[in-house]
Amino acid sequence: MFNWIRLLFNFLSSFKQGISVTIPVGSGYKNDDDEEEKEDTNKSADEPEEMVIPQEVKEKGWSKNINDCHQKIKDAFPLVEEAFKQSHPDCYLKVDYTYRSPEFQFELYKKGRELKDGQWVVVDKTKVVTQKDGKTLSHHNVYPSQAIDVYVVKNNKIIWSDSELYTELGNLWDKQGLVSGATWKFSWKDYSHTQVDYKII
Numbered sequence: 666m667f668n669w670i671r672l673l674f675n676f677l678s679s680f681k682q683g684i685s686v687t688i689p690v691g692s693g694y695k696n697d698d699d700e701e702e703k704e705d706t707n708k709s710a711d712e713p714e715e716m717v718i719p720q721e722v723k724e725k726g727w728s729k730n731i732n733d734c735h736q737k738i739k740d741a742f743p744l745v746e747e748a749f750k751q752s753h754p755d756c757y758l759k760v761d762y763t764y765r766s767p768e769f770q771f772e773l774y775k776k777g778r779e780l781k782d783g784q785w786v787v788v789d790k791t792k793v794v795t796q797k798d799g800k801t802l803s804h805h806n807v808y809p810s811q812a813i814d815v816y817v818v819k820n821n822k823i824i825w826s827d828s829e830l831y832t833e834l835g836n837l838w839d840k841q842g843l844v845s846g847a848t849w850k851f852s853w854k855d856y857s858h859t860q861v862d863y864k865i866i
């Protein structure tokens with residue numbers, strides 16, 4: 666019995682040795698530490714520069730200026746605007762909210778709601794403007810804003826909901842690699858809303 670154990674031990678030892686010598690130096694093999702180091706390097710290279718919220722925007726708590734948006738939105742908007750104008754010369758696009766501070770977001774959240782037993786409940790559906798309370802961050806609550814709300818104006822009137830028109834507009838945003846609330850994967854739509862990605866990047 667002892668011999669069997671000894672044989673097995675020898676076999677396992679040689680097997681282990683065999684593995685360790687088959688890894689040539691400089692073969693590209695990396696141990697876990699190397700991988701971690703590599704990831705960290707990539708991370709810091711991709712990390713955006715720290716953004717400082719302009720004082721005016723900070724004090725106000727919101728912005729309707731496209732310059733307070735993520736670069737991807739700033740790049741896409743003129744192209745979307747131009748393409749939309751081509752097919753709808755009678756309309757123009759109006760930029761609404763871009764950045765909203767979490768505090769301002771909460772103020773918006775309270776519209777149409779009342780605090781009952783520690784919960785904010787909807788009391789007037791028609792006055793509700795957002796589902797986000799500012800505590801779980803929306804794409805609007807980071808700076809620069811990773812979301813923008815854009816309305817279609819026709820005959821000097823804002824079109825609040827016209828699924829066909831906004832789906833058309835949404836397709837233009839999507840073409841630029843953004844995520845439009847008019848065409849996104851959720852069953853409920855947020856026609857005027859567009860964001861850089863599904864997740865906050």
Ligand SMILES: [Zn+2]
Nearest residue numbers: 812813814858
């Ligand atoms: Zn929005």
